[in-house]
Amino acid sequence: MFLLPLTLLLCSSLSWAIHESDVGVIDWHKRLVGVPHAARIIHPENSSLVIVPTASNVLAALNLADGSVAWRYAFDSTDGIASFHVDGDSVVTLSGRGATNLRSFEATTGLITLDKRLEWPLSTGPTAVDVVFASDATFVLNTHSIARLGSGEVEWTWEAEDKSMPYTRLVQTPTGIYAVGLSSTSSSLYLAAVDPVTGGKIQIGWKHLPESVSSFVVAGECAAWVDPASQSLGFMRLTPTLKASIVAEKTMKWQEVVDVHLPDLLVGVLTSGDAKVLHAKEGGALEAIHTFPVNDGAHTLFSGGLDNTGEPYVVRLWTTADNTTAAEIFSATHGVAKVAFSLGHGTVTHLAVDGTRLVLTTSTGAVQLWDQNQLIWAREESLASIDVAAFVELPVPERVARVDESETFFARLTRQIGDARYFPEFVVGFAQRFAGAPPREDVIVSANNHSAALARDAYGFRQVLVVGTAHGTVYGLDSSSGEILWARVFGLGWASAVGGTVRPVKIFLVNSEDGADGEKDVVIIAQRKASNTLVDTVIFRINPVTGASVSPAEEDSGALLEGKDVISGPLTEAFLLPDSDIIILLDEFFQVLPYPDTDANTAVVTRRAPSIFMPFLESFEEGPRVLGHSLKLDPELSDRHVAFRTWGLTLPPGESVKKIVKPTPRPPAPIASLGKVLGNRTTLYKYLNPRMFVVLSEGSGEASIGCGVYVVDGAKGSILYSALVPAAGLGSACDVQATLTENWLVYHYYDGEGVGPGETKGWRVVTVELYEGELDEKTRSSELSAFSLESMQVEPLEQSYVFAHGITAITTTSTKYGISSKDIIVATQSNKINSIPRRLLNPRRPKNWKPTTEEMQEEQLIPYDPVMPDDPRRTISHNYDVVGTRQILTTPALLESTSLVFGYGLDMFLTRVAPSGTFDVLSESFNKAQLVLTVFGLGMGIGITRPMVRRKRLRERWYQ
Amino acid sequence: MSKNLEYSSLESSSKWRNLPPPPGFAKSASSKTTTKKSAPPPSSYDQLKEKRAFDFATAPAKSLPMQAFMLYMSGGGVQIFSMGIVVMLLLSPFKNLAGINEAFVPFAPSTAKDPKAFTTLLGQKLLYVACNALTLAVGLWKCRSMGLLPMGTGDWLAFETRGIAPEISLF
Secondary structure: OOHHHHHHHHHHHHOOOOOHHHOOOOOEEEOOOOOEOOOEEEOHHHOOEEEEEEOOOEEEEEEOOOOOEEEEEEOOOOOOEEEEEEEOOEEEEEEOHHHOEEEEEEOOOOOEEEEEEOOOOOOOOOOOEEEEEOOOOEEEEEOOEEEEEEOOEEEEEEEOOOOOOOOOEEEEEOOEEEEEEEEOOOOEEEEEEEOOOOOOEEEEEEEEOOOOOOOEEEEOOEEEEEEOOOOEEEEEEOOOOOOOOOEEEOOOOEEEEEEOOOOOEEEEEEOOOOEEEEEEEOOOEEEEEEEEOOOOOEEEEEEEEEOOOOOEEEEEEEEOOOOOEEEEEEEOOOEEEEEEEOOOOOOEEEEEEEOOEEEEEEOOOEEEEEEOOEEEEEEEHHHHHEEEEEEEEOOOOOOOOOOOOOOOHHHHHHHHHHHHHHHHHHHHHHHHHHOOOOOHHHHOOOOOOOOOOOOOOOOOOOEEEEEEEOOOEEEEEEOOOOOEEEEEEEOOHHHHHOOEEEEEEEEEEEEOOOOOOOOEEEEEEEEEEEOOOOEEEEEEEEOOOOOOEEEOOOOOOOOOEOOEEEEOOOEEEEEEOOOOOOEEEEEOOOEEEEEOOOHHHHHHHHHHHHHEEEEEEEEEOOEEEEEEEEEEEOOOOOOOEEEEEEEEOOOOOOEEEEEEEOOOOOOOOOOOOOEEEOOOOOEEEEOOOOOEEEEEEEEOOOOOOOEEEEEEEOOOOOEEEEEEEOOOOOOOOOOOEEEEEOOEEEEEEEEOOOOOOOOOOEEEEEEEEEEOOOOOOOOOHHHOOOOOHHHHOOEEEEEEEEEOOOEEEEEEOOOOOOOOOOOEEEEEOOOOEEEEOHHHHOOOOOOOOOOOHHHHHHHOOOOOOOEOOOOHHHEOOOOOOOOOEEEEEEEEOOOOOOEEEEEEEOOEEEEEEOOOOOOOOOOOOOOHHHHHHHHHHHHHHHHHHHHHHHHHHHHHHHOO | OOOOOOOHHHHHHOHHHHOOOOOOOOOOHHHHHHHHHHOOOHHHHHHHHHHHHHHHHHHHHHOHHHHHHHHHHHOOOOOHHHHHHHHHHHHHHHHHHHOHHHHOHHHOOOOOOOOOOOOOOHHHHHHHHHHHHHHHHHHHHHHHHOOOOOOOHHHOHHHOOOOOOOOEEOO
């Protein structure tokens, strides 16, 4: 029992909560919402908000004035947004499988006013939903049913008797509620009129349409469509009896009708290129109130919106031949406004209009507000879908000049005299530092300081974060502030003629070709999918500081980033050959292509080929498998090395590979200690096989057998450690997160099986350390061949704990020399980034044995506790709401104590952590003045007493 | 004032030199006679010296309980006091052994040809070495208990090196 206070003492000393004064200085957080699917502008209570449902499954409201996020709601990944509807001051979403979950949000605050699961009868086939708002109720259509919601309750549900015709639109007119659907098989317009109060059926009917009609639009009381065959516009009025006849307008040649989400306006496009704004008048007539003249460009978009006075606007936007974006904005009272601006890159995918202001979403994932020809704000939402990310250290500033070794004496003299002009500055800086007033920005890089030039700081906290996104963009971010230093868009190469997408696959850092002083280039390997289904592998080589392409060299960094096509076909895998700048690319035939493709590099690959093993996932019909490959050169088959399979990981029947977890950090950091020293000075030698990686598997089929965790040797595929953990629930997917560094594996899972007494359901975190054997037993595993017998001698030590949170990402910290202890960084489902200290995850925490005092002291053991306490001080993300973190990346700073942590997913969050404390930096509270005064005082004391002592000793000699 | 007063030269060159000693004070003759009368025989004197030499040889061992107590009181931590005592315990045996021959000169028997030779009083000297070794052992034991002695493999771990594995696995 006396151990308890000790434990508390130890725990308190090892956890360092983030200081409030550090918030926003050492960390930054960018709230993102994802790339919008659609946008609608509303004006609740004199404010203007853009409501966007996004590709990241988030519903968000952006302030129209400055583009900031007013509120956002991240839907669960199993609860995809099916549709969203806005009405004045509320937003309604339907989400989930079958769009059964209805949520109503208050538009200004984002508070949920209604969260209801609607019970619909099961329907086969696609689901179509629509919502209309009445003054006292909300009507929801779901394929074959209509429900009326009043004050949060379902008042009635109407169900169609004939389940063969899906309704897609719901229309409310003063006379009733209408469900409208178009059947493509029987080419008929299905209609149902329902009493809005009682839910009783008034009439059901159908109208025969020409076969070529594929879509229709509803505006006001009219349903309208275009028959492409006869190029005529057909429309009919919706009346309770459904007896109104179809009117066909054949005087003009119509191409299509477009819904602009306005109550009684729609747009009809003519084959001539003109577009007419049609007003659905009462009585079921359509009247053209404006004509957009034919324009010179392609890619035309229409949109409509109400401004804050309720005035409807209709806009037509197109890209002109000289690649500017032009728009015509029409309103009945204000007439037509024409705007034109240059978008930079990409095309507009959709837009919303508010007066003369346009909110655009581009194909590169940017959300922009243009007022007339002015860009008011822009959000780079493609950063919410980062595929690859890497930290790059900044180059050493010019002033810290590297000396050319072949420098002559005279040259050196000239250089040093030249450098002397910095001397006064240096003296001032030195005096300032000495006086105890350090120029803070210089030493401690602040997130608030954006003005400093891009150069390495003293501690290496400032680095460039290069991220490639799924939307074909690549950004350089300042790691000290999160500001975008540069943004580039991947070019399509030859595919620009046909269109396509570029998606980054891997990112590597290589030494730049001309710079001998540690400057790095970023190499991004991307897959380009052209619209004609051809897939190519392209390499982009970028200068991380400027974002300019290095190879091929470019002059204008404002243009699209052009890469180099290396493989005309898909890429199988790409690896960086350790201790070199050679990237090995495997094409679909497993041929090895070194990059850069020079004879010298081919020779290096040839020389190192016998020792290279490559384990990676290959997909087969029965599912993915982990296969090991080695390289051989067969001149008869190919003039390049070819990877051939050497082993395959055989899992128990019913289990399939889910994921491979590579050891962190990449590239491997130096290993500071080869073993763990125990209290009695004996050693447990770490099993440091550099080829280890983790395979996570999941049981398939109904009777799920659980989730497997395997540590596998990459050269011969032998399993060094394995564990079978239960799946989250019967039939549910495995959600195991794991990280491996050195000899340390940590994995996290949900245990839903604890049903017996003394067992709990909940998350578990398991820490495993692999050793070479018993005490003082060593096999020198890090230099062993994979094929030696001793390499199979592994002794695992493991312990498991109950953990308080579900996690979405896990990794370890990494420091420059690996001397600082490694903490585990996890992103929890409660939107926090936490760090778990190494000491809490020590598998030697005494459980059934009593440690000696020596062991307690030397190993700093904490008695085992099955529950890992949920200590809020271990949250490193302050009170930020870091939503949807998918991946955490850590990188060393120049200081050994400090590691940079970058979490990305939906949001981006960066901070620095010091797992062993900042032992290599004086604390800010260190009293320099006192030190200086003490030294000064001592010096004075010596100065005063020295002559006194001398005189005294002289006198002693005289009178001895 | 600034003149040295040299009294030592006075005695030999003094004119009072040849004066007879005061009554009752025999300068050399009387002392000779008294020595002859009171001095014990040289053999018993040597025995006494030998005994004293034994006492001297075992002195380090006698002080051990006191030192052990001091060690116990100074605690197991690495602090200035415990370190001081440990350093003293570790250094004094070597200091003693370095001066072993000089230390035993006063106890050398009168028959010894060279009182400074190691072979004189060999037994006592060996005992002295043993006792000092005991002190050293106590010091070393204390070092060990303080964890200052590199006794286990853990102390040599930092010096171990490993080569590069013959196979590499690319990830």
